[in-house]
Amino acid sequence: MDGFNWEEYLNFSKEANDTSSGNPVDKVVPLCLKSNVIQFGAAFLPAFYYTNFLLSLVGNGLVLCIIYKYEKLTTVTNIFLLNLVISDLIFAFSLPFWAVYHKSEWIFGSGLCKLVGSCYSIGFNSSILFLTLLTFDRYLAVVHAISAAQSRKKKYAFASSATVWVLSILASIKDIVFYNVMNGQNGRLCEMTGYTQSTLTKWELIGYYQQFLFFFLVPLVMVLYCYARITIRIMSTRMVEKCRAVKLIFVIVFTFFICWTPYNVVILLKAIKTSFGDPTNCSEALDYALYITRNFAYLYCCISPVFYTFLGKKFQRHFLRLLAKRIPCLKINILLSEPSSKSASVRSPTQITGHSRD
Template structure:
């Protein structure tokens, strides 16, 4: 986080041991235009994403608590996804203030906010991938997966995601600290010479591209391809609707995550083979813009995945009917939610993963 000065202000070091003179010759690359762009536009995006996440994820949490409980594998994964997104969203107002001026919250919050940012961001994409894989098991291997898709499987899988996300974020948690430079207080990776920080930065770039984009993308494409094949082989009435929903899910995932990760890869290549000061400012602008699409997807993904299912749509209508009886929503709730078929129905294929949900819907 905070690419405002990642390559710009690391000319100081807290390491008092003798170092190679070459390592000490770190040019100050201020990139004033990029910093001003970030100060002008990023805070509004961050506050917007934070509010969307708070309202949307809060609504999903309430519906799970009010109507669903933690009785299914799907709801356990959704709950963890909501928690990861809220942890991530918690950091956004702090980064908004930081981009607008400087870091004013002290060293402790620098560590805490940096931890929330990276752990939440990493775990969010992994839980989305886990939801997709579980959907694949429920549809393509519906019979054989019945015994394995229990609460124990859900809690164990969730624990693995959290542990992996924390391990992937350790370098950022350790390296992020407060530093003073050019009359500004920064919350950045610091404490080591520039060459060491550059190496860790490259590790972060390649880690993000490989483990939090390429692998999830392959899994998502494979799982949904198999799900489409399974759907088309059934006598389902709503085949077209199911395929359209899958297309929307995959397309949204691809559009929101691909530009950001392509920019990350380009920055990694530039950093590897060029002087950081000579790196194109266009990449810095692109990173600011594309990163916000990725942020937005993280913040709204639980709402997006949840309300594609008719069951959660009915729960939402129930809430509206109680709060706003004048809308006459009860007539919609009394209508059949879907057509019966001789096979599995599309809402179940898209969002409801357990056999109990298939029966209840």
């Protein structure tokens, strides 16, 4: 699992290197038990993982229900939203397994070790790419509305989605290949194993830099650029609610930045430490920081479809309509909140920033 490297804690000079495969045994890895960090993870991480799993299940399930009942996959936005929901559910599928793992040991066998490890990586990576794709699509729809109208068709949406899935799967190949079950001093572990320590360290570094550059820095630059251009475009119009639209953009960018930046900064620091640091240094600061910041990134990953869809007034009305079937008294409020034919013809800023229209 990304960031949870038991080889830093235990001496795997024999266990982590599969001599039967013909690979030479590397030098002895320094013993870093870090029992305090392991106890911290066992005490707090399972609760975070179960919470994120439940939030993702409820939130993404709600978005799926609304798309199924009230929307159709005829718009680019809805196709991207559906793929984002699928990616988040794939990622959330892995969380209960990691929760059990952190609490005790890996009890699910070698096959599930590879499957869960790859689902975690595919879901996590594709989620951030689909969020970036949604932002870029809104940029095209708002800033280049006329020129992009012909290209923003279903074929474009399906081709873009397929590209995201291919990139995410390619980025997770190392997890499919290297993840396996091994015997450690604290029980059975599901980690990158079966090769020499130098090979595992090299691929660990590739994973760190891949995460920071391609699944954080590039998406962050694109999100900042796209929303900056959208904001300029909105401010140049005569929208009555332009200030509210700008506030919504600020909330989106701020939430994206505050949830993803700390985790990826820690990832970069761990990459630098692995590359240039003293291997005998058993400092626990980065391990604690990784545990804490990673959960903010996980939380954003799990609730992002809800966060993005319910910024739009159309999805808010769909949600109220869904509740009205269970709570009849809400029907009056829904009728009052329905836009008149006059107001419906005016495109609101929430429709621009909240992805409520194609």
